[in-house]
Amino acid sequence: MEINLESVTKRYGRIEALKGISLEIKGSGLVSILGSNGAGKTTLFKVITSIAKPTSGRILVDDIDVNLDPKKVLSRMGSLVEQPEFYTYLTGRELIEFTAQVKGLRGAYLRDEVRRVSELMGISEYIDRRSGGYSRGMKQRLGVAVALVGDPEILILDEPTFGMDPRGMLETRNMLKKIKAEKDKLIIMSTHLLDEARELSDRIVVLRRGEIKFDSLNSANISMVKVVGKVDNGLSNRYAKLIETGEGYAIFELYDRSKLPEFNRELLLSDSKIEFIIPADSLENQFLKE
Template sequence: MMGISVSNVSKRYGDLMALNRVSFNVNGTGCLVLLGPNGAGKTTLMKIMTNIIRPSEGNVSINGFNVRENPGKALETVGSLIEQPEFYPYITGYEALMFTCRIRGISKEKCISEVQRVSTLTHCRDYLNRKTKEYSRGMKQRVGLATALIGDPSIIILDEPTFGLDPNGMMEIRDIIMKMKKEKLIVLSTHLISEAELLADYIGIIDHGRLMHFGPVEKQRYLEVKGQINEAHVNVPGVEIVKKDDVRMILRKSDGVDNWAIIKALETSGSIIETFDYYSIIEDLYRNNVSQTDAEM
């Protein structure tokens, strides 16, 4: 089974502790989102995961291979996009993608079809024949993402993949990630809570170099009820009240609990429901684990 293991990873730059004993494991398919403010250590961690820089302490293993000791095997099935991509200004996007194909050992004949595949997937075919010095930030980001997908890697590491894209571009890239994560393991970083809510199967919250929270995202387990909320307990087996005030209640439910049973219990207790919907706890986790000063950055 494909997977990534990060064990007590720290990174120091002089007196600055960019990462402080970060550890987690993620296996199988899905999307791990590393969420945190700018400067939290997300990019540093991804550079260590892809052997761009070495940790001061600790180790990263990918598919059972230590990234420092055996980078060839560890990164054999990994594609990555770290920070904003840059290209030689006097080559075209097509040449940049062909060059990446050849570096990865793909034959020249197969490179042609592979470039067509990844450029179609990332919607950058229309400007591949232009010099990269003419590219906007969004164009570079799309071509950079295309390079990460060359060779159809099973693990993809993406550092803020929607950075620099307009709203349509952001939606397109998110749709691509939503499709790919069904068959691949994707690790991406972002400082956007909305992006984490859309994409995350697992969430890691990083602040000041520390992993403040790590775990699966329990989608469709939390519910938000707004209206005139009666103080009475919701008497439904498998339902727990997480938060409650006069106008809002957050509920956590077990698998198999019928939403209509919850609504009926609330109405029976005298509550008047205005809205009833699924609720993401990622924003709450972020607020609880990131300092207010960082949250305002």
């Protein structure tokens, strides 16, 4: 699958929320759109999902223009854009069932799907309560569950862990890792959490004031790399210094950037791989720059 944004701008009156965004995303995996409040992340997701029309430019999904044929494109997507707001008198079950019906599910298939997404997001215990009584974190879990209905090829998630307690954040991140492991799924996620982006992403794009300021796919100024899989300590000592470790991943600082191809070849032989690169001008600096 392929998503292309071609010189996309979006204006609200005199405010230019997106300034000529061009971005190409191919294949499966997880792409994080990183940026502070007001960077344009939510606006970007609104135009991708046709909630808002771009002022100029095009968004193509497998060569189909989102604005010309939104029904065809959106049938392949699940999305959570902005903080979810629901009819407070409806239960979590009713809200999920409604989305499932819109996606054409009926009978046992519908019931199975409600069970699947509610268990996946840990809301089975609360699913028959009215959503108006949900906490901020539970509403967020419900919003992600609704996005997962129908097992879409493409997931668009706007700060999916926003408002969750530590357990909810951990469970949601683990769920995203499982979906990411499915080779036919693409997740595009916004976040302002650097650690979350590092842990989950195959690619990181930094958005600032409506413009792309950094894309890990295109950075030539390599200083650090994120590696997933089993890493041989001797190998890491020869090529790089271990900086950070997490569940199933590690971040290394390269001793010599010119040795990156050799480092990568040996990683592949040991069932590991480089997921993305971090420039010498660190990700934190990219995020904080004005």
